[in-house]
Amino acid sequence: MLELQIEGRDFCRPVLGQVRATVGAGDRICLLGPSGIGKTTLLNAIAGLDVSVPDSAVIGRENHRVGYLFQEHRLLPWRTLKANLKLVGATRGEAQELLAQVGLNGYGDYFPDQLSLGMARRAALARCLAVKPDLLLLDEPFASLDPVMADELKQLIARILDAHPAMAMICVTHDANDADILANRLWYLDGRPAKLKWDKPVDGKGVVQGLLNKLRTRECTD
Numbered sequence: 001m002l003e004l005q006i007e008g009r010d011f012c013r014p015v016l017g018q019v020r021a022t023v024g025a026g027d028r029i030c031l032l033g034p035s036g037i038g039k040t041t042l043l044n045a046i047a048g049l050d051v052s053v054p055d056s057a058v059i060g061r062e063n064h065r066v067g068y069l070f071q072e073h074r075l076l077p078w079r080t081l082k083a084n085l086k087l088v089g090a091t092r093g094e095a096q097e098l099l100a101q102v103g104l105n106g107y108g109d110y111f112p113d114q115l116s117l118g119m120a121r122r123a124a125l126a127r128c129l130a131v132k133p134d135l136l137l138l139d140e141p142f143a144s145l146d147p148v149m150a151d152e153l154k155q156l157i158a159r160i161l162d163a164h165p166a167m168a169m170i171c172v173t174h175d176a177n178d179a180d181i182l183a184n185r186l187w188y189l190d191g192r193p194a195k196l197k198w199d200k201p202v203d204g205k206g207v208v209q210g211l212l213n214k215l216r217t218r219e220c221t222d
């Protein structure tokens with residue numbers, strides 16, 4: 001569905017190096033790597049938000065709808081949740097349905113500033129879904145949430161993915177457990193400039209933590 005041929009991205013210094021990978025329908029990729037290594041930079045490049053990365057670097061993107069859950073909710077604060085969703089194409093009924101799906105039934109007339117962090121993130125997820133994405137990009141969706149709320153959101157995302165088997169996902173996270181629950185593939189970004197050190201299929205609990213432990217103890221050099 002997508003072929004990445006990214007040559008790199010500099011911010012005063014080289015941050016991202018050459019990235020070559022493909023993303024297929026139904027791929028559930030968790031993107032891990034040290035803090036500040038370039039994970040958001042890569043996600044922005046894939047989304048087409050980085051004008052310094054030419055469109056030709058992501059082959060096939062024009063054929064797909066991308067939903068991007070940013071680290072901040074980025075909802076328009078002067079619009080209600082319903083209006084935020086309508087702005088990206090949801091009908092009144094769809095907006096209501098999507099808000100209910102993310103556990104915000106009855107909050108359509110609220111403004112983003114009237115919501116808790118977890119609620120705002122779920123509202124932002126509803127906006128992502130409103131574009132009927134076939135590629136879902138999630139940038140640290142569980143960061144700063146209390147463990148219960150983080151777990152609820154994880155289960156919600158898992159249910160959404162189950163309901164849309166062809167949807168692809170790339171989720172930036174620091175937590176191997178997230179990958180155990182959500183991913184069927186692991187990308188590990190490392191180095192300066194950063195490259196995809198690993199692109200491996202994963203399945204099952206503990207697999208990702210095992211791989212990360214190997215990396216930390218330098219048992220794995222591929």
Ligand SMILES: Nc1ncnc2c1ncn2[C@@H]1O[C@H](COP(=O)(O)OP(=O)(O)OP(=O)(O)O)[C@@H](O)[C@H]1O
Nearest residue numbers: 011012015033034035036037038039040041042172
């Ligand atoms: N707009 C920008 N201007 C200057 N430097 C930037 C910009 N965006 C990112 N960088 C730099 O690029 C590097 C990678 O940033 P990025 O946000 O992609 O890392 P990350 O792996 O997502 O980090 P984290 O895990 O902490 O969220 C950092 O050193 C950051 O300071």
